[in-house]
Amino acid sequence: MSEEVRKEIKEELNEKPEEGKPAPAEDLSGPEGDHLSPIVVTELKQPMSVWGIGPVFGLIAIGLTVAAILLRDKWIFESGIPESEVLRYIYIGFGCLLILAAIVMYWKAVFGIRIDSFIQSGKVCKAGIYGWTRNPIYAAILFACTGALFISGNTYMYVLPILFWILLTILLKKTEEADMIKRFDDEYLDYMVNVNRIFPKPPAR
Secondary structure (H helix, E strand, O other): OOHHHHHHHHHHOOOOOOOOOEOOOEOOEOOOOOEOOOEOOEOOOOOOOOOOOHHHHHHHHHHHHHHHHHOOOOHHHHHHOOOOHHHHHHHHHHHHHHHHHHHHHHHHHHHHOOHHHHHHHOOOOOOHHHHOEOOHHHHHHHHHHHHHHHHHOOHHHHHHHHHHHHHHHHHHHHOHHHHHHHHHOHHHHHHHHHOEOOOOOOOOO
8 A cells, every 4th residue: 555545544544652662761860969760651542442433333323323214294294295106115125234233243253253352452343254355243233324324215314424434434443443553554445455445355366
């Protein structure tokens, strides 16, 4: 990856000074003017979180999805339900496909790869579904909520998946991605360039 791309990503994430690197030494003098040994302060890296931003994003996305489904035929939202039965079945079919994709991604991320073992060992996981998307569990939440909204059949509610995607993107940029770049630097930057943040894409051969 070119240096320009790395710089661009780091600036976008507002990268702070890397953790784990020694701070400048302080030259201390004793009462008689004797010089004491310099003190080097090293910040220890905190272990990676198993949960990440999942609970925050999950609660918001699922909560708004449930509320939207409950309000689908209430008040002004009622006019968002299409009269065409054909459209209705298309929405249901598309929603079912999205939920199926969500189940597959979640299963492969949690049980197929055992992502928790990578987190505990402090390694970047690029295998399996993580070669298709960097965040398959979060993508699964987004796909499942979007699928449920399409099945509910109210077109007014279809703006919510866009808001979910924007929220997830901001959360990832400001938290997990910044932390991963500090930990793994070029290895993770290359991973970011080759694998999508959310939407799955077949790995390059």
